[in-house]
Amino acid sequence: MKLTKQLASLCKPLGLPCLLSMSLLGGVVQAEDAPAPVVKPLPLEEIRVFTEVFDRIRQDYVEQVSDEQLLEDAIRGMLAGLDPHSTYLEPSAFSELQTHTSGEFGGLGIEVGMEDGFVRVITPIDDTPAQKAGVKAGDLIIKLGDQAVQGMDLNDAVELMRGPAGSELVLTIVREGEEKPLEITVVRDVIRVASVKQRVLDDGIGYLRITQFQVNTGNDLKRAMEKLEAETELKGLVLDLRNNPGGVLRAAVDVSDAFMDEGLIVYTKGRKANSELQYKATSERLTDIPLVVLINQGSASASEIVAGALQDQGRAVIMGVDSFGKGSVQTVLPLTKERALKLTTARYFTPSGRSIQAQGIKPDIYVAEAEIKLRESGNFIKESDLSGHLENGEDGSEDAVTDVRRIAETDYQLYEAIGLLRGLAIARKVTEKAADNQN
Structure with missing residues (x-):
């Protein structure tokens, strides 16, 4: 009760109810006969300074500012002193966040x-x-x-x-x-808005691009895989996470789970017990074909969870450049129907125990972005230049070659991923044939 009276004396000159200041400072009002909780002493001197600054602004600032505006600004200031990802969500920002996560x-x-x-x-x-x-x-x-x-x-x-x-x-x-x-x-x-796009590249190589991790991304991925498998017999798969800023943690777990049979995907550690979680693969993977994951400096958060899980579990080859390095988890805590607090509550770790925070995922094969110009190796005469040469008899081969050349010139990292998957597919085929011959 003594502490409550001290706070009341600080609030009285400002015309603020004591309950408001207690809420702001995390204090607890209890009946005298209730057992007193063990709490750290409140910094009364800092509270006194805060109330004095609040009062000076109300009375002396060149323009009148409402108490509500000053208190909201104070909340923003508290969060600005934490980390770049903790923030106060006003109605427009809260609505925009809900749109991005739901799609x-x-x-x-x-x-x-x-x-x-x-x-x-x-x-x-x-x-x-x-x-x-x-x-x-x-x-x-x-x-x-x-x-x-x-x-x-x-x-x-x-x-x-x-x-x-x-x-x-x-x-x-x-x-x-x-x-x-x-x-x-x-x-x-x-x-x-579907968060997953798909297409078939050259020679049975499938391409999946996840633009952002939303609530339905796991289901979008399954539908995209079904479309790819309906178009061709897949020999390899590129999962493109470049410039993907992240999104919903659950979606990252679902995507990782789609390519894994078992094992740990990610775990989190924080100050509170409910922030310490583990996520493991729970279902049969969608495919066991060779997988290359493309990342770059714009791959963050949920993208790094997926890349780290598939890398640690030996399920995919990670290619590109070091990722962004956002290894923290934000929890959205609604304050009202229109406002919320987005607060960093934990760090996440890859299955092998790596913290990605400020480090990022390092690719297995480093491939920087590059612009290349292809040219022919000389003015040599080929069979196709001879008059009356026989036609190949197969359609589409020239289109496939042209498409690969276009990818080489416009997206060098993707071109390298295709080359790696071709090699893995060949190695797999040779291994299977060798096994058949032994049997």
């Missing part, structure tokens, strides 16, 4: 960019309101509803395009080949 939002369903002050449609997403309404890639959006977009920031334009499902937005579009601007009415809907 769902109310909107039109188009990927856009800025061009000459206008919004250019890169592509409408399949089966979304924008595509159904007739929006096409290359369209130039000059108005969103009644607002002209020229000179508007891209983030502001995107915010205008988002909104509740069922609401309408009229897009004024300039389209090549049309004499007059078009007005297209689009009814917003819930847009779900």
